[in-house]
Amino acid sequence: MDEEPLVRWDWIGRNWPRIQPLLEDHIVMALVPVVIGLLVALPLGLAGVRWRRLYQPTVGVMNVIYSLPSLAVFIVLIPITGLATRTTVMIPLTFYALAVLIPAVVDGLTSVPDHVRQSAVAMGFTPLRRLLRVDLPIAVPVVLAGLRVATVSSISLVSVGALVGRGGLGYLFIDGWQRQFYTPIVVGIVLVVVLAGLADLMLVLAQRLLTPWARARGSA
Amino acid sequence: MNWLIDFFGDPANWSGPEGIPVRLLEHLEFAGLSLLLAMLIAIPLGLWIGHTGRGALLVVLSANAARALPTLGLLVLIVLFMGVGTIVPVLIPLVALAVPPILVNTYEGIRGVDPDLRDAAYGMGLRGGQVLGRVLVPVALPLILLGLRLAAIQVVATATVAAYVGLGGLGRYIIDGLATKNYPSTIGGAVLVALLALLVQFAFVLAQRVTVSPGVSGRQDIR
Amino acid sequence: GGDPLTSASASPAGSGPASAPAGGKVIVGSANFPENVLLAEIYAQALEAKGVQVERKLNIGSREVLYDQIKSGGLTVLPEYVGSLLAFVDNTSTQKKKDEVVAALKEKLPAELEILQPAAAEDNNSLTVSKETAAKDGLTTIEDLVKVAKNYTVGGPPEFKSRQEKNFKDTYGLEFKEWKKTGDATADAIKNGTVQVGNVFTTDPKIIINGLVSLQDTKSAFAAENITPLVNKAGVNDTVRTTLDAVSAKLDTAGLVALMKRIAVDKDDAAAVAKDWLSQNGLG
Amino acid sequence: MITFNGVTKRYADGTVAVDGLSLDVHTGGITVFVGPSGCGKTTSLRMINRMIDPTEGQILLDGVDVTTIDPPTLRRGIGYVIQQAGLFPHRKIVDNVATVPQLLGWSRKRARDRAMELLERVGLDLKLADRYPFQLSGGQQQRVGVARALAADPPVLLMDEPFSAVDPIVRTSLQEELLRLQSELRKTIVFVTHDIDEAVKLGDRVAVLRVGGRLAQLDDPATLLARPADDFVREFLGRDRGIRRLSFISAEGIALRADLLVPATADVSAVRDAGEPWLAVVDGDGRPLGWAAAKDLPDSGTVADADLVPSGTFVAGRDSMRAALDATLLSPAGNAVAVDESGRAVGVVTREALDEALAGTAGGARG
């Protein structure tokens, strides 16, 4: 029994039908919060830039949220959002995504050079139009950099949800742990990393496509 | 609030091997040790890569890959391999968690120093090490500290998972609270962790005040 | 004070599908250990074979968490162990024998819940030690343990101490030096010596994997632990009942251990093992 | 015409940036605001397109108080060029230029065609149109900035130190480009600089401001150089005022002597007989080849055999007195060759003739 191999390859094939829904569940639970986070972070970030005084407290609150252990938040949410539901897992993840994305949006918007903003005003852009056509596009590289971190972290964090019954691929960790069985754990880790890598790659590609003008400045 | 009073008001929670002081020390041990290890790995590496420019692509790629590593999965895998005799199994995933922000910020901090400054330093006859130590690091310090702070917060918050594999730390209150549906315990544990994280943040703000030259921080305020 | 886990169960508004059978869907849950997951799989697949629509919420947590959920309708069916369940709903209960326990349960369970026909299969709590400890102290029964227990640390799930400390003392006069919460890692803790004695289920595959010895419970400190579906009455109809009863009728301890061996040692998946068992027994 | 009517700007912190400024900016000319750093040039400029609103007084654009016009509408009719060009980093060069036309609702195609036309007009290689700003040099970016400001053909152009971030050589070429453009377009341009040389070079009229935002003098460059209103202006104009004002005086009035030109094929003896110490030698096309010194001529042969010294030249109909003076200073004879636009010598300016002409201008300094 001690010679339990690190990976039982046949297990993967046999259990794929069981892994696949976990993978799908994982993707949904990881990405929906990031998307929602982005949608919420944009207006909040804008408000943060507009009312600088609101921004510091917001960051403070976000930092506190960020320092809450995800597991504890899951548990606290169960009575409100139900046991082992996606919502339970996605709510804290949304907040974590916000904690990364709001500063990214604010940094992105403040990265618009003053002279660029001034010329936009002088050319007769209305405020809304300037926001949409000038400020936001220029903020894209910084926002995307934040989005990459948020996405990858979210994909990694979903698995903790397994401790409260809904963790996508995290189920494989619990399962492997209970049965002292490496294969599902390894498969889970690999899938999570590959998933994160793919998402990251797609964001990098998106950045390349969306911001050919920023290439000179590097993409990190 | 009642749950907090239940939890913090219970004298049993303040003494013995399951008391808050012991759990807190355990938690600090996990978090502190892993942060220290991560610093030992990431700071020299970040300094070196930022200074020489070699392997920069590697940092960018591997840092995000490391961020993707699921702590829980890593933890159970390592515990299965090594057992729970020592705290090493907890340290490894936590170190993996802490390395990316420290590494990336150290690297970006050093790399982001104005090339003119680097030039001036070499031009004055400083040697490579002196340029790094006397010029680049002091100027990059705010970013390096920011990386450390992010890492520290994440490690403090995530060290709770150690309890799942039977180890101690403040996570015990959360995991045990879940198992026994002891709500005050869960909340109490979470509050303790959050307080600890805030304390860590505060410590870093202080450290920043003390270690970063006003010439550098003042310049940033202006921007 | 207002425990939200409890208070929420009174108002199941947000707790997902509360009144389950409306859409004819049965939610099968399980606690977070492999055997319970396997049993839930067996129930689920048996039901599905009868055309019942099933949703699984497996490997979720402890009884403490699950019980409220099934009571509120968040779960419909849960594999349970009669003794532990009785102790949970009434911690003053003293019944140990299967029939007494079942009878007591039927009486004590709240109106929303009921247990169906218990199976012959049992998964008892046990006090388990390592082979080395057993050999050194010559331990085979819990009574053997009494004289050395004062030197030993005992480990178990977080809820273990509160449930059993008094029981051990009353039944055996057994007292330990220290109690540790070792949770899911109890078997590992015994193996690496963090604890010398641990509360491990008799069908736990880690007993076999780690070569541990479960001490015999000569005085029935642990109650009978026959496996039975705990159901939320509102969520089950006759099809469900007869199907689950049919499962229980075929399930015995030896069979369960064999299934668990497949899961723990051969690393077969619970769903596959369940499927095989059901078809062998003409249920799937 | 743009009219400043007792305009004062007091910032929230109490700084008075502009104080009771009253002046007219003439239509179709370049008016330069010049003055030391912090004298309120930028503030004055930006009050015209309402980037800043005055605390007191009014600014009228062709008689209409600008504060009665909705800012975006006002601004779309006023081009604006600033130091860092302010190009949108995320848009291609052509799209940068097409921005205002598109804001005005032109079709994409029409806006782009217009942009291409303008890029050509400001002297930019059309291959650059599909690049992004970061791929252009500073000077090229400035040209794009000018093209962009001109895109919707606004009658008014505001330029705030547009050329101060580029190196002197590029700067000179940008200045010349602007003058060339303006000779075609005749916009009403308000140009801000703190470089007095740039001010007198570009301005039809130059407004010198002093710190605190008060007008010290408003005059055409020649008058400004000849008659600074006070010590502040004199100081600000700096050294070389005498020489510099020659730039604004045409060399047309100088008497030319055609008799000092000799063809390279002329016989040496003829030249020697003329009795002049130096003669300007021209080739068959009449282009100057250099100066021949009478005393150093060979004994026989043509002038072409002589040792010729390079000559200073200036363009008779176009250049200023300054260029004529410079040319005489570069010639060994102290005389300069005047050429026409095509480079053919039309005569020689002797130092005496130049002195005569200069004496006429110096009288202008009386004041």
Add this chain to the structure above:
Amino acid sequence: MITFNGVTKRYADGTVAVDGLSLDVHTGGITVFVGPSGCGKTTSLRMINRMIDPTEGQILLDGVDVTTIDPPTLRRGIGYVIQQAGLFPHRKIVDNVATVPQLLGWSRKRARDRAMELLERVGLDLKLADRYPFQLSGGQQQRVGVARALAADPPVLLMDEPFSAVDPIVRTSLQEELLRLQSELRKTIVFVTHDIDEAVKLGDRVAVLRVGGRLAQLDDPATLLARPADDFVREFLGRDRGIRRLSFISAEGIALRADLLVPATADVSAVRDAGEPWLAVVDGDGRPLGWAAAKDLPDSGTVADADLVPSGTFVAGRDSMRAALDATLLSPAGNAVAVDESGRAVGVVTREALDEALAGTAGGARG
């Protein structure tokens, strides 16, 4: 002396930045490298202190091949000043300046004392010593940069466009400060600029480089302006070459006429009798008050009652021919008043006298 001996630098990407450069940099003088962008000025400069190593050829410092010296040691003996000053943001001004002395092992106190001395020397308010760089203006930062480079009293100073990021007014004052310092310190300075005006103003010798890193001409500024080696250099020197070279010719040789000076108390009739159209009026101290035109004098009274026209002046012993010319151009008489250092008139330069002197210099253009 610094000797470039067939120095070539080819970068990894194949760019030849410097190509077979051979020249001497004289000890104790300012040698300026000037040329268009990308002509290899910076590369040449940085090969001296081994920030870059040549691909071929050698650079000798007082006869020693620099590649035989350990770079940090070499650099501590060579001051280096760059465009944005490159001050260490985390160190106070005084500590920035004390950096190299401390590297050399001086005690903290001695290094700081030296730093304070130097800050004073470069004209910086000592109150600024305890500030951080971000609290200083660009011009002040540049002064600190110069002080820092001088801190260990290195015999050689390398300056790479040190003043190009500041505005023209500050730039002029920095240039003058550098000249003043150099007149005291007599360092061997290599100065890089792309501004030809700065080059001729500062350089004892000016090396003009062309793109590709080849030397086009190396001469003192006056010779360079008078005799550009080829069209590239002529083009690069730009307009006004004739006028600008007058800057390098002292006005000392010009004949002065003291008889044209009249005291303000002189009687009108006396002046009218002199028969000169214009007379320079001076006050009791001998300071010039302006020009009086003979024909416009009142019928009686003193000269002080006359309508005086402001006069152009230049300092007789110090100023250049250019200043003298400028002064004549500002005077209605076409004559300029020469004053001594204390501002007292010493005589009048007539245009004829100036022409005479200019004719003498123009001969120098023969080449």
